[in-house]
Structure formats: C-alpha cells, structure tokens
Amino acid sequence: MRLEARNLGFCYAGGPWILKDVNFSMEEGERVGLVGPSGYGKSTLVKLLAGYLEPCEGEILLDGKPMEKKGVCPVQLICQHPEKAINPRWKMKKVLEESGMYREEVLEALGIEEEWLERYPRELSGGELQRFCVARSLFGGTHFLLADEMSTMLDVITQAQIWNLMLREVEKRKIGLLAVTHNMALADCVCTRTINLAQVNHIKCAEESGCKNGCEYGTV
Numbered sequence: 001m002r003l004e005a006r007n008l009g010f011c012y013a014g015g016p017w018i019l020k021d022v023n024f025s026m027e028e029g030e031r032v033g034l035v036g037p038s039g040y041g042k043s044t045l046v047k048l049l050a051g052y053l054e055p056c057e058g059e060i061l062l063d064g065k066p067m068e069k070k071g072v073c074p075v076q077l078i079c080q081h082p083e084k085a086i087n088p089r090w091k092m093k094k095v096l097e098e099s100g101m102y103r104e105e106v107l108e109a110l111g112i113e114e115e116w117l118e119r120y121p122r123e124l125s126g127g128e129l130q131r132f133c134v135a136r137s138l139f140g141g142t143h144f145l146l147a148d149e150m151s152t153m154l155d156v157i158t159q160a161q162i163w164n165l166m167l168r169e170v171e172k173r174k175i176g177l178l179a180v181t182h183n184m185a186l187a188d189c190v191c192t193r194t195i196n197l198a199q200v201n202h203i204k205c206a207e208e209s210g211c212k213n214g215c216e217y218g219t220v
C-alpha cells in the first residue's frame with residue numbers, strides 16, 4: 001500500500017497558505033522522519049494525511065485512490081497531546097475495546113497496568129495516557145502510523161518503552177511509519193529516510209490566485 005500527498009495545498013480558514021504544492025509518498029514498511037523548522041506545517045501535513053483536515057488543493061491518496069471516509073482508517077495519527085485524543089467520558093478499557101485493540105502482549109510491552117483500565121483519562125498521567133494512544137493505534141487494520149512528536153513530553157524510560165514496542169510492531173506487520181520530530185538523533189535511529197518539509201513545501205513560491213476557503217495566498 002502507498003500513502004501519497006499529491007499537489008497538496010492547505011490554509012486554515014482566513015489564514016495564509018501553510019502548505020503549497022507538497023508532493024510526498026511513502027510505502028508500507030518504510031520508516032520516514034519528517035523534520036523542519038517550527039511552524040512549517042509538519043503537524044498540519046500529518047493531520048491532512050490522516051484525514052483530520054481536508055486539503056484546500058490537491059489530494060491524499062491511498063494506493064492511488066482517495067481515502068474512504070467511512071469505516072476504520074488505515075492511517076492512524078498519534079499526537080503529542082494524548083489528552084486531546086481520548087474521549088474523557090470513557091474508561092480506558094472501553095477506549096481500547098472500541099478500537100478493537102486489546103492484545104495483552106502489547107499492553108504488557110507498553111507497561112500498561114491492569115488497574116489503569118478502570119480509570120478515566122483524567123486519572124492518568126500524560127505518559128500513561130500516551131501508552132494507551134499507542135496501543136489503540138496498533139489495531140489490526142493499521143497500515144500507516146503517523147507519530148507527531150509522540151514522545152517529546154515523556155521521560156526517557158517511557159520514551160524507550162514506547163519506541164521499542166512501536167518499532168517491533170511496525171517491523172513485524174510492515175506498517176509504514178512517519179515520525180515528526182525535532183530530534184535528529186531519534187530520526188537517524190528510527191527512520192530509513194528523512195524528509196525536510198522546508199525543501200518540499202513550496203509556499204514561498206506562491207504569490208497569486210485564491211484558495212477555496214476564500215483566503216489569499218500569503219508568504220511565511
């Protein structure tokens with residue numbers, strides 16, 4: 001399977017262009033690092049790739065076709081702030097059950113303790129909660145994992161646990177991994193290739209014309 005952004009352009013409503021003429025593709029089984037200066041649109045790009053945002057221009061394709069809007073999404077996003085990604089009204093057990101992801105060995109490898117399953121998200125620390133986000137993202141239908149600064153806020157032990165499990169699963173199941181990071185050492189260690197968004201985002205070339213959201217091309 002191939003995940004692709006073709007001639008992608010995006011701006012938030014009323015704002016300047018964030019991404020322009022971005023072309024990018026990756027195959028299942030690849031591990032790609034996405035780096036670039038702050039504010040260049042890395043998080044925006046992964047949200048577009050995961051279907052959280054709609055492109056203003058261009059398209060996101062899976063094996064050459066637009067992604068299905070219904071059903072389970074084969075592209076899963078893990079963001080930096082797990083508290084924003086989990087339903088606050090559900091106990092953690094229900095969160096995992098709903099995703100169909102309840103593999104004892106994964107929970108164990110992530111250091112998820114039995115008693116956490118009966119807690120609400122607000123009763124867990126950021127690191128504990130992020131382990132659930134990782135577990136949930138690894139359900140059977142996942143073909144691509146987009147990890148947006150997934151471990152930045154965590155202590156080194158939790159980081160190591162999460163990355164070890166993630167890399168093992170990605171390797172075993174030939175999942176494509178796109179890791180957004182500012183940590184070049186992490187990118188070198190985890191990824192098979194690295195893309196610098198500053199080199200593929202053509203925002204600075206755009207000067208005229210309009211956007212479907214009604215905003216003007218802008219410069220950054």
Ligand SMILES: Nc1ncnc2c1ncn2[C@@H]1O[C@H](COP(=O)(O)OP(=O)(O)OP(=O)(O)O)[C@@H](O)[C@H]1O
Nearest residue numbers: 012013015018036037038039040041042043044045
């Ligand atoms: N919801 C939003 N509404 C309007 N502008 C936004 C929104 N989210 C992000 N932006 C703007 O879009 C630009 C790109 O943000 P984005 O978070 O994608 O960058 P980034 O490369 O991931 O940055 P960082 O490395 O600091 O996390 C920034 O200028 C940001 O202020």
